[in-house]
Amino acid sequence: MAAPPSTPPAASGRLLVIYASQTGNAMDAAERVGREAERGGCPAVDVLPMDSFDPSCLPRERFVVFVVSTTGQGDPPDSMKGFWRYLLQKKLGARWLEGVGYAVFGLGDSGYQKYNFPAKKLDKRLLYLGAEPIIGIGLGDDQHPSGYEGALDPWLLSLWESLNKTTLSLLPRMSGIIHPDLSVLGDAKVEIIYYSSDEVQQEYNLSDSRKLIGRARSLSPALQFINNDGEPHYMLQMVTNQRLTKDDSDRDVRHFELENPSSVTSGITYQVGNALEILPSQNPSAIDSFMERCNLDPDCYITIRAKDRNKVSKGSLVNGFMDCIKLKTFVALTMDVASASPRRYFFEVMSFFATAEHEKEKLQYFASPEGRDDLYQYNQKEGRTVLEVLQDFPSVQMPFECIVSWHTPFKRTRHGLCSSWLAELNPNQENLIPCWIHHGSLPPPHPSTPLVLIGPGTGCAPFRAFVAERAAQRLLVFSCP
Numbered sequence: 001m002a003a004p005p006s007t008p009p010a011a012s013g014r015l016l017v018i019y020a021s022q023t024g025n026a027m028d029a030a031e032r033v034g035r036e037a038e039r040g041g042c043p044a045v046d047v048l049p050m051d052s053f054d055p056s057c058l059p060r061e062r063f064v065v066f067v068v069s070t071t072g073q074g075d076p077p078d079s080m081k082g083f084w085r086y087l088l089q090k091k092l093g094a095r096w097l098e099g100v101g102y103a104v105f106g107l108g109d110s111g112y113q114k115y116n117f118p119a120k121k122l123d124k125r126l127l128y129l130g131a132e133p134i135i136g137i138g139l140g141d142d143q144h145p146s147g148y149e150g151a152l153d154p155w156l157l158s159l160w161e162s163l164n165k166t167t168l169s170l171l172p173r174m175s176g177i178i179h180p181d182l183s184v185l186g187d188a189k190v191e192i193i194y195y196s197s198d199e200v201q202q203e204y205n206l207s208d209s210r211k212l213i214g215r216a217r218s219l220s221p222a223l224q225f226i227n228n229d230g231e232p233h234y235m236l237q238m239v240t241n242q243r244l245t246k247d248d249s250d251r252d253v254r255h256f257e258l259e260n261p262s263s264v265t266s267g268i269t270y271q272v273g274n275a276l277e278i279l280p281s282q283n284p285s286a287i288d289s290f291m292e293r294c295n296l297d298p299d300c301y302i303t304i305r306a307k308d309r310n311k312v313s314k315g316s317l318v319n320g321f322m323d324c325i326k327l328k329t330f331v332a333l334t335m336d337v338a339s340a341s342p343r344r345y346f347f348e349v350m351s352f353f354a355t356a357e358h359e360k361e362k363l364q365y366f367a368s369p370e371g372r373d374d375l376y377q378y379n380q381k382e383g384r385t386v387l388e389v390l391q392d393f394p395s396v397q398m399p400f401e402c403i404v405s406w407h408t409p410f411k412r413t414r415h416g417l418c419s420s421w422l423a424e425l426n427p428n429q430e431n432l433i434p435c436w437i438h439h440g441s442l443p444p445p446h447p448s449t450p451l452v453l454i455g456p457g458t459g460c461a462p463f464r465a466f467v468a469e470r471a472a473q474r475l476l477v478f479s480c481p
């Protein structure tokens with residue numbers, strides 16, 4: 001069998017960075033590790049998603065940095081599961097990774113009970129398998145005032161210092177990391193080909209909106225593993241949007257009803273306790289402002305693809321998105337321009353394109369370790385969006401491929417993008433909502449099983465559903481004290 005493309009020819013002198021990310025943070029962090037290694041003069045660096053690397057090749061590596069986040073209740077990201085299963089095999093003895101130097105950086109949130117569990121377990125397992133730690137594990141914490149970067153900054157510095165000391169050939173230039181040359185920008189990760197609307201009508205058959213939504217959805221690292229068929233199961237119409245809490249209450253709890261307008265008789269098929277996934281839309285005027293700010297032609301079409309397919313996760317970020325699409329639709333479906341804050345590296349990329357000197361200086365400061373706290377204040381704390389940041393620095397004209405490359409698509413936001421969007425919807429008047437139905441985390445109880453409920457703090461939706469179902473069937477025979 002041919003070796004996978006990410007396999008080195010022999011015991012290699014490269015630095016391999018492997019990441020497992022659920023919503024993009026670990027990917028951003030891993031890319032930073034790769035960039036800094038290059039700046040430090042590392043002769044060969046590869047940054048790969050974990051599911052693109054064949055774990056049986058691990059013993060051939062000389063230096064590996066793992067960047068791993070946590071999801072669920074202390075669970076590994078989906079892209080780590082296969083790799084982790086492989087590592088747990090009994091046949092791999094305590095000397096399997098002899099000669100491999102490794103470092104693990106975990107991303108988590110100390111508000112969770114199982115804080116950074118996958119990274120901690122990985123660190124222990126690698127040690128057991130005979131690998132040698134270059135430095136101790138680093139733990140990034142969402143609770144830190146600067147997020148995971150609060151721990152990543154000092155951890156990376158000690159990683160580079162250690163490699164510089166022990167293996168000069170791998171990291172010869174500490175100065176390149178401490179005083180990076182910000183006039184050099186790495187290659188964009190994607191390439192984009194533009195077409196006018198006339199060309200597209202002649203040469204391409206555009207897919208319908210459900211197909212486009214399905215492909216756009218594959219851009220979210222969190223959703224790539226849910227199912228292969230990304231097209232919405234239903235396009236639903238909101239028919240009821242009722243506020244349950246009083247108008248003067250801080251909490252906005254709502255009752256929504258959705259209907260399938262295309263099949264009045266068959267409705268929607270689901271089991272009690274299933275979960276409904278909804279794709280919210282972005283505010284159309286924010287999309288227009290973003291297009292205008294970036295000088296993008298609202299009528300043009302693009303094809304977009306990763307420059308190096310081997311470095312794209314199996315679930316395919318841009319790999320699955322090769323067809324021609326209207327640029328405006330691409331922005332609306334894949335780029336959260338009006339609610340997510342940009343990443344630190346985005347500021348560095350912006351500084352490269354700033355033509356006003358004072359803007360360049362400010363952006364470079366924000367991107368530096370000294371400016372980290374001020375950036376946090378300006379960016380995350382104030383909840384500035386990509387659009388607002390671009391508007392604050394008007395001299396920056398970034399090519400669209402750079403925005404796509406370094407703005408991680410659809411990040412989680414603190415405002416609850418979906419719930420605020422839903423709350424604003426006007427029943428019966430809005431466009432159709434793309435929806436998917438997934439198995440719930442709990443199987444529905446058998447109708448003959450008595451329900452004894454111990455009220456959970458959060459995640460009570462399936463319990464409510466079970467009770468409501470019993471009530472609808474008039475099978476509810478007990479009452480709460």
Ligand SMILES: Cc1cc2nc3c(=O)[nH]c(=O)nc-3n(C[C@H](O)[C@H](O)[C@H](O)COP(=O)(O)O)c2cc1C
Binds near residue numbers: 074107113
């Ligand atoms: C749904 C969800 C569950 C999480 N569960 C945990 C957890 O159990 N333990 C933990 O330490 N962090 C947990 N976190 C925090 C994430 O690990 C942290 O935000 C990390 O930066 C995400 O990295 P990623 O974007 O690469 O997936 C959770 C985050 C989310 C959104």
